[in-house]
Amino acid sequence: MIKPTILVIGIDVVLVNIMALAFCLLGWNVLSPSIYFMINVFYALSILTYVPFAQNHFVRVDEMLGRVLKSACVFWSLMVVFLIVEGRLTQHPTQLLLEMLISVVVIFYGRYGAREWLKWFRLHGRNTKRVVFVGAGHNLSYLYDVMMGELNTGYRVLGYFEDQDSKHLPDNIERLGSVTDLYGWLEDNHVDQIYCNLPSNRSSEILNIISFCERHFIRFFSVPNVRNYVHRQMTVKMMNDIPVLTIRQEPLSKTRNKILKRAFDLIVSGVFIVTCFWWIYLIVAIITKITMPGPVLFKQKRNGLLGEEFYCLKFRSMKVNEYADILQATKDDPRKTKWGDIMRRTNIDELPQFLNVFMGTMSVVGPRPHMVRHTEEYSALIDKYMVRHWVKPGITGWAQVRGARGETKELWQMENRIKKDVWYVENWSLWLDIRIMYLTVRNAIMGDKQAY
Numbered sequence: 001m002i003k004p005t006i007l008v009i010g011i012d013v014v015l016v017n018i019m020a021l022a023f024c025l026l027g028w029n030v031l032s033p034s035i036y037f038m039i040n041v042f043y044a045l046s047i048l049t050y051v052p053f054a055q056n057h058f059v060r061v062d063e064m065l066g067r068v069l070k071s072a073c074v075f076w077s078l079m080v081v082f083l084i085v086e087g088r089l090t091q092h093p094t095q096l097l098l099e100m101l102i103s104v105v106v107i108f109y110g111r112y113g114a115r116e117w118l119k120w121f122r123l124h125g126r127n128t129k130r131v132v133f134v135g136a137g138h139n140l141s142y143l144y145d146v147m148m149g150e151l152n153t154g155y156r157v158l159g160y161f162e163d164q165d166s167k168h169l170p171d172n173i174e175r176l177g178s179v180t181d182l183y184g185w186l187e188d189n190h191v192d193q194i195y196c197n198l199p200s201n202r203s204s205e206i207l208n209i210i211s212f213c214e215r216h217f218i219r220f221f222s223v224p225n226v227r228n229y230v231h232r233q234m235t236v237k238m239m240n241d242i243p244v245l246t247i248r249q250e251p252l253s254k255t256r257n258k259i260l261k262r263a264f265d266l267i268v269s270g271v272f273i274v275t276c277f278w279w280i281y282l283i284v285a286i287i288t289k290i291t292m293p294g295p296v297l298f299k300q301k302r303n304g305l306l307g308e309e310f311y312c313l314k315f316r317s318m319k320v321n322e323y324a325d326i327l328q329a330t331k332d333d334p335r336k337t338k339w340g341d342i343m344r345r346t347n348i349d350e351l352p353q354f355l356n357v358f359m360g361t362m363s364v365v366g367p368r369p370h371m372v373r374h375t376e377e378y379s380a381l382i383d384k385y386m387v388r389h390w391v392k393p394g395i396t397g398w399a400q401v402r403g404a405r406g407e408t409k410e411l412w413q414m415e416n417r418i419k420k421d422v423w424y425v426e427n428w429s430l431w432l433d434i435r436i437m438y439l440t441v442r443n444a445i446m447g448d449k450q451a452y
Contacts, residue, residue: 008052008114015110016043019103028095030088038082046075052111061112066431068108076100118154128156130190134179134209135197136166139223143195144169158191179205183212197223251428252391260430261363268364269357280351284315284343291339294320297352302369305392310361312369312393313352317343347444353395365433366394367421368405378414388421391428398424398432401439 020039024031050071080096083089091099131147133140140160147155159174160166161182166175176185179198194213198206206222213220224245235249251257285296298316301309317340336344343349356362362369367388370378379385399405399420408414424432 005052007118008111009047011110011114012047012052012107013040013043015106016040016103019099019106023099028099029091032088034086035083035088039079042075042078042082045078046071049074062431062435063429064111064115065108066429068104068111069431072100072104072107076103128154129192131155131157131193131195132176132182132191133157133160133169133173133195133197134162134182135199135223136160136162136169136175137197137223137225138168139225140195140197141166141168141170143223144173158189161185179209182209186212186216186218191218193219193221195221195223197225199225248387249426250390252425257428261428261433262360264430264433265357265363269354272354273358277351277354280348284348287339288316292316292319292337301372302393303372303375303389304361304369305389307375307386307389309372310356310369312362313355315343315349315352317341317349347440350395357395361392363392363394365396365398365436366392367397367424368400369393378418381411382415382418384422385418387425388418391425396436396440397421398436401436401443 016039017036020031020036023029029035050067052067052071080089089096133144144157147157157173159176160169161176161179163178166173176182194209196206196209210220212218235246237244237246252261281296288296295316298314298318299311300314302312304310317337318335319337340349353362354364357364375385397420399417402420404413404417404420408417
């Protein structure tokens with residue numbers, strides 16, 4: 001069987017060496033034996049740091065690109081330092097940047113092509129894992145749907161062993177016998193993996209199956225019955241030799257990711273405040289003072305990290321009114337001025353929140369902070385509402401760039417927004433933040449009908 005990770009690394013190695021020769025033939029660099037050797041050494045170090053994603057239909061394309069960019073950063077950093085130390089850095093900076101860009105594009109499409117080839121290969125019944133189930137609970141029914149939902153996953157479920165016919169598994173999966181029949185059947189048939197769903201009160205039988213699998217080079221997997229009451233993806237953590245299941249993966253619970261995100265926020269907000277905010281503030285202040293009385297900045301209490309209240313800053317886009325902390329803005333809201341409407345449609349009114357980011361109460365990207373009153377109302381109506389507060393709120397977020405913004409007239413609209421916010425909490429990456437920032441700028445330029 002082809003090991004997907006080995007295939008991807010093999011293709012990478014071929015492409016890296018072809019590019020090195022191509023750049024040499026183009027006259028962009030000189031390829032001596034020592035440089036050629038170090039290219040392969042540095043590539044090896046880069047993939048040890050960021051192992052390529054193997055074929056997996058659950059991995060998104062942007063995650064693949066992010067992994068390529070990370071390994072490219074490691075590779076080129078090492079390569080440039082080596083060339084400088086050796087006195088062989090002869091490329092013009094523009095030429096060097098072009099080489100970096102070409103290498104990222106080529107490696108990405110090489111890995112994407114490997115994934116697509118494996119999918120095709122598996123669609124034709126090759127490179128598959130032969131699987132049997134032991135037990136027949138709800139969880140195995142869900143697992144069967146995942147494994148056999150798409151042929152390119154590479155799994156072939158041959159059947160199940162249980163003492164009686166299953167009430168949960170599909171009719172098209174064959175019962176191969178009782179649990180005691182398993183051993184004889186395995187002696188005559190090749191199997192790669194066994195997924196066991198027997199209850200814990202049958203522990204002696206489970207231990208016998210594990211022992212048999214280890215003697216016959218069959219990988220054993222236990223499928224606990226937690227899905228009977230938790231219908232979502234879970235993560236296993238080990239505390240010594242005790243497995244602990246957590247219902248949610250939170251990348252930003254890791255210290256290194258917190259530091260990375262905070263550093264990113266400080267750099268982005270600091271650069272914006274120093275270069276752009278001061279003159280934007282000056283222009284907005286002059287126009288605001290001419291068009292409506294009252295302060296330039298609007299401060300509103302909102303809920304942030306872990307539900308803590310803070311003052312969210314905005315350029316004031318409405319006349320001073322007593323409903324500012326109660327009512328959402330609507331499309332034809334009479335409280336808005338013409339200038340305020342322009343600011344809201346172009347998102348200029350949100351720019352003071354870069355000050356919130358710099359002070360640490362907000363992030364550039366995250367779930368949008370809601371008014372305190374709305375938090376109180378919706379947290380009682382929507383189950384996972386407060387999960388969005390496990391990360392800092394953002395100036396822009398995944399929900400906003402995916403169309404879940406503006407007025408929420410119906411409960412389902414807020415539920416849709418919360419679903420996207422929770423997805424962001426569980427799937428955060430720096431590359432996702434950059435993607436959201438790009439989509440935010442693109443939407444602002446193209447115009448957003450829901451920005452009012």
